Amino acid sequence: MTEKKLKNIFSQGAIPASFIAESIQKHSSKTGIGAHSIFLGQVRSDAINDKKVAAIEYTSYEEMALEKMYKIREAIFEKYDLTCMHVHHSLGRVEAGEISLFVFTSSPHRNAAIEACNETVERIKAELPVWGKELFADETYQWKENT
Amino acid sequence: MTEKKLKNIFSQGAIPASFIAESIQKHSSKTGIGAHSIFLGQVRSDAINDKKVAAIEYTSYEEMALEKMYKIREAIFEKYDLTCMHVHHSLGRVEAGEISLFVFTSSPHRNAAIEACNETVERIKAELPVWGKELFADETYQWKENT
Amino acid sequence: MQVNVIAFGQITDITGRSTITVNDVTDTNELIQKLHSLYPALANTKYVIAVDKQIINENMLLENNNTVALLPPYAGG
Amino acid sequence: MQVNVIAFGQITDITGRSTITVNDVTDTNELIQKLHSLYPALANTKYVIAVDKQIINENMLLENNNTVALLPPYAGG
Numbered sequence A, B: 001m002t003e004k005k006l007k008n009i010f011s012q013g014a015i016p017a018s019f020i021a022e023s024i025q026k027h028s029s030k031t032g033i034g035a036h037s038i039f040l041g042q043v044r045s046d047a048i049n050d051k052k053v054a055a056i057e058y059t060s061y062e063e064m065a066l067e068k069m070y071k072i073r074e075a076i077f078e079k080y081d082l083t084c085m086h087v088h089h090s091l092g093r094v095e096a097g098e099i100s101l102f103v104f105t106s107s108p109h110r111n112a113a114i115e116a117c118n119e120t121v122e123r124i125k126a127e128l129p130v131w132g133k134e135l136f137a138d139e140t141y142q143w144k145e146n147t
Numbered sequence C, D: 001m002q003v004n005v006i007a008f009g010q011i012t013d014i015t016g017r018s019t020i021t022v023n024d025v026t027d028t029n030e031l032i033q034k035l036h037s038l039y040p041a042l043a044n045t046k047y048v049i050a051v052d053k054q055i056i057n058e059n060m061l062l063e064n065n066n067t068v069a070l071l072p073p074y075a076g077g
Helices: A017-029 A062-079 A110-127 B017-029 B062-079 B110-127 C011-015 C028-038 C040-044 D011-015 D028-038 D040-044
Strands: A010-012 A035-042 A051-060 A084-095 A099-107 A130-136 A141-143 B010-012 B035-042 B051-060 B084-095 B099-107 B130-136 B141-143 C002-007 C019-023 C048-051 C054-056 C067-071 D002-007 D019-023 D048-051 D054-056 D067-071
Touching (some): A010 A062, A017 A084, A017 B017, A017 B035, A035 A110, A062 A084, A062 A110, A084 A110, A110 B110, B010 B062, B017 B035, B017 B084, B017 B099, B035 B110, B062 B084, B062 B110, B084 B110, B099 B110, C002 C011, C002 C028, C011 C040, C011 C067, C019 C028, D002 D011, D002 D028, D011 D067, D019 D028, D028 D040, D028 D048, D028 D067
Parallel strands (some): A010 A084, B010 B084, C002 C067
Antiparallel strands (some): A035 A099, A051 A130, A084 A099, A130 A141, B035 B099, B051 B130, B084 B099, C002 C019, C048 C054, D048 D054, D048 D067
């Protein structure tokens, strides 16, 4: 697998709503699209033993994650009639209430867009080497676990 | 059912990407949310007998649609652990490539957000009295049919 | 007795208008008959009817000032 | 022979560092034994290992300059 094939999905900090809007807007020229499905992961301020999560600090084994994401993308395009797919994941600190994951699939028809989006989200959570340190206001932390 | 209970879902023309961004941004204060699911319907430039759809002109039996949407919303909130749900549908002319339907569900966990979004989209398409006139460039038209 | 009929979508292509006032009909079957005689193309068109925003599947007695909507297949989204 | 070990997530709390160079190990079993003797808390920690970005489930011979990653459960999204 050559390095240039790998699309970067990571960026530092939260994913701004304006970035999501720009991404949606860019698809208005693709008039074969009939449906978009979007998943957004937002940092949840869970209360754990009376302490609230203030932010999550994300880290990844990036080279491995991008190779894995490449394979997931290939498999999803193989399986569904998609026009396009975009994936963005935060690294570094993301405050509670901010967006850390953005998965965006588009297709002529809604079923393909919706199912591809769901499957991509599930695979990202299960297969990408990404970790999250849940930071409390008092500077203690615990490691996030996906359910 | 009193009139004031009914939330309007209709607005004239396409739903701008900036409106979607504002809607996402507003949820950053709801820090119990962990997942958002968004469905966007985009007007597709289908080719029919060598003519391409340039736009769709939407009409609705609005009073009935809003009562029906109220019932759908109640049923979805009853069934899923949702933090909130927002639905917007265009009326009037929407050009190919523009957004005519925006369904947005949020929940602490992704399964509820995703399933509620999908079910709401299906019910909107099946149960809301809305019609779409597919307008061709040559000023002829045909009536849209949902599949 | 007067009933207000409203047409939507492709039905308006047949009726040429979105509102029609119909007098002297006692129930929905009679109303439909009257509409089909006024607009014969309706007989070949798929639609359901709603009386005061409630879809009905069987014949129903009409009251003065009922609103009857002619609803072709939905196409929202 | 030298192997480059990289630690992620909660494993870095145990190792106190993200990269560790280990010499003179011939296979992954031997590497894991060595790491567990250096960092006893690893034995009670759930993780998988990847050799040059490929997750392995069985013992594997190591080559000079292999990169071995210690991957605790993923928590992306």
